[in-house]
Amino acid sequence: MSVHEQLLNQLDNPAAKTKIAAEFKGYIRDHLRETSYAEAVLPPQTVDKSECQVSVNHDSLVKIENLEPGSRAMVVNFRGQPRANFIRGQRVAVPFLTIMSDMFEKPEQEFLAYSYPIGKVLEQNCVKDIGEIQDREFTIHIESAVQALQAEANGGAVTALNATALAGGAPPVEFSVVKGELARTAATDTGVVLPIQRPDVVSLMKLLDGNRLESDLLLMTSVDWDDILQWTSEDNGDKVQSETVVNGYKYNLLLGKRYVRTIKTDILRPGNVYAFTSPDFLGRFYVLNNIKFYIDKVINLIKFVAWKDIGMSIVNIASVRKLELYSGDATSADTDSILSQVTPKAESDLGAQNNRAGAGEFFPQTVTF
Amino acid sequence: MAIYDRQFEILRPTLDGLLMATEDVADVNLLDPTSSTVVPLIDGELLQFDATGKLVRGTTANQGQPAFFNVEWRGATEVQAGRKVTVVMGGTFLADTIVWAGAPTLGGELEMATINNARFGTVDRAGLQPQSSGLVMGYAIKLPAINGGRLQFIQALV
Numbered sequence: 001m002s003v004h005e006q007l008l009n010q011l012d013n014p015a016a017k018t019k020i021a022a023e024f025k026g027y028i029r030d031h032l033r034e035t036s037y038a039e040a041v042l043p044p045q046t047v048d049k050s051e052c053q054v055s056v057n058h059d060s061l062v063k064i065e066n067l068e069p070g071s072r073a074m075v076v077n078f079r080g081q082p083r084a085n086f087i088r089g090q091r092v093a094v095p096f097l098t099i100m101s102d103m104f105e106k107p108e109q110e111f112l113a114y115s116y117p118i119g120k121v122l123e124q125n126c127v128k129d130i131g132e133i134q135d136r137e138f139t140i141h142i143e144s145a146v147q148a149l150q151a152e153a154n155g156g157a158v159t160a161l162n163a164t165a166l167a168g169g170a171p172p173v174e175f176s177v178v179k180g181e182l183a184r185t186a187a188t189d190t191g192v193v194l195p196i197q198r199p200d201v202v203s204l205m206k207l208l209d210g211n212r213l214e215s216d217l218l219l220m221t222s223v224d225w226d227d228i229l230q231w232t233s234e235d236n237g238d239k240v241q242s243e244t245v246v247n248g249y250k251y252n253l254l255l256g257k258r259y260v261r262t263i264k265t266d267i268l269r270p271g272n273v274y275a276f277t278s279p280d281f282l283g284r285f286y287v288l289n290n291i292k293f294y295i296d297k298v299i300n301l302i303k304f305v306a307w308k309d310i311g312m313s314i315v316n317i318a319s320v321r322k323l324e325l326y327s328g329d330a331t332s333a334d335t336d337s338i339l340s341q342v343t344p345k346a347e348s349d350l351g352a353q354n355n356r357a358g359a360g361e362f363f364p365q366t367v368t369f
Numbered sequence: 370m371a372i373y374d375r376q377f378e379i380l381r382p383t384l385d386g387l388l389m390a391t392e393d394v395a396d397v398n399l400l401d402p403t404s405s406t407v408v409p410l411i412d413g414e415l416l417q418f419d420a421t422g423k424l425v426r427g428t429t430a431n432q433g434q435p436a437f438f439n440v441e442w443r444g445a446t447e448v449q450a451g452r453k454v455t456v457v458m459g460g461t462f463l464a465d466t467i468v469w470a471g472a473p474t475l476g477g478e479l480e481m482a483t484i485n486n487a488r489f490g491t492v493d494r495a496g497l498q499p500q501s502s503g504l505v506m507g508y509a510i511k512l513p514a515i516n517g518g519r520l521q522f523i524q525a526l527v
Binding site: 055056057058059060061062093095096097098137311 | 370374375402442443444445446447448449450451
């Protein structure tokens with residue numbers, strides 16, 4: 001019996017039809033959903049309220065984090081004495097907040113109109129949606145961290161960092177943000193993303209390695225990652241070059257560093273590559289309450305929502321650095337008006353739909369009446 | 370804790386009976402309890418949406434536009450971390466507030482205005498006063514003289 005005949009036979013079998021529907025997923029998917037990249041950079045730790053502190057002024061929770069105290073040594077003569085060092089350890093408070101999905105609702109009768117478990121699909125997707133907001137918050141914090149150090153290094157003021165400024169007589173200091181080689185030499189200051197070069201990765205790593213820290217992990221979009229496949233034999237060597245042309249880049253390390261790549265290009269915008277130290281130099285990511293679901297039915301209306309309580313903080317802002325693959329200025333000065341292209345989109349604009357079926361764009365087009 | 374902190378209380382209904390929305394603020398300094406740049410928000414102040422869809426402190430100049438009551442306590446860390454404020458956007462409710470000024474009358478209409486009173490720190494805040502030309506935000510139900518200095522009102526913007 002041919003495969004085609006087998007399929008036709010199966011379609012006559014009610015039990016097999018259920019299996020076939022499951023294989024076809026029952027619906028056309030719109031876009032890939034990915035786990036949180038923030039959790040890959042800063043592995044979350046579960047905490048409970050006993051580890052948190054409260055305020056006398058409000059009912060929010062924080063967790064106090066201790067920072068490493070400063071110390072030094074010195075040469076002292078036989079008759080000399082050391083400098084006094086009154087011990088003082090710094091602390092910061094890691095605040096907690098809630099990330100919540102939409103409240104989904106539908107009358108139970110209308111669920112019957114769907115041939116696949118739409119509620120279950122939404123339940124699974126909203127967990128990923130919560131992860132996306134986590135990533136958005138994380139991206140905003142790491143960007144704030146690099147820009148704060150960048151401003152400090154440039155006399156305490158936000159200083160435009162673009163190709164024009166770098167080519168000028170008094171270029172800004174690239175302390176925590178560095179431009180890529182192609183971006184640095186671009187003729188105009190724009191948000192156009194240029195391919196990542198091997199020297200760019202090295203320049204990024206040196207921003208950390210030159211400050212008594214060690215770069216441990218790189219974060220970039222898949223779009224920027226794809227440009228690594230354009231590196232030549234000069235960059236890769238013949239062996240890796242011949243492998244990548246067939247299999248792509250399959251190694252876990254890039255220039256000796258771990259990497260995380262993401263398809264969430266509406267959160268981590270293409271052209272932005274970050275380098276991090278190991279997590280114990282960087283910050284903290286706490287989970288106070290992992291994903292919780294609430295589902296209720298009032299008469300015939302079913303509704304459900306999911307939420308998660310997290311605390312996230314970049315405690316040591318010197319432990320993250322940034323590579324920009326575009327020539328324009330991405331500081332808050334927004335000299336070249338590209339900030340909206342290179343910073344995370346608004347929450348309400350995330351996960352925009354790819355399909356246009358709702359607008360009648362699917363083919364072939366038929367009219368049912 | 371200043372004496373004017375945590376002095377806005379919704380008496381009826383419970384919060385799940387109201388439409389509560391958490392929205393971005395235009396100026397995050399409003400959420401810093403120790404800000405010297407702007408007067409930090411307290412609960413009971415009125416906020417409005419600006420042209421970018423973010424919340425700003427209400428003003429007398431915009432009395433003709435809807436305004437919404439802030440329910441966040443000053444200094445709440447999740448508010449600072451998330452850079453958002455929760456406001457009541459719908460549903461009738463009965464509440465006590467210290468963010469009022471003027472001489473409200475029993476059953477009298479109330480409007481939003483920029484007011485200044487020692488009760489909430491002698492700084493300009495967006496609160497309630499007897500209505501003259503602005504949008505009616507509510508009606509006085511219990512006067513401060515018999516309510517421990519707090520004006521009890523029923524919210525009318527539905």
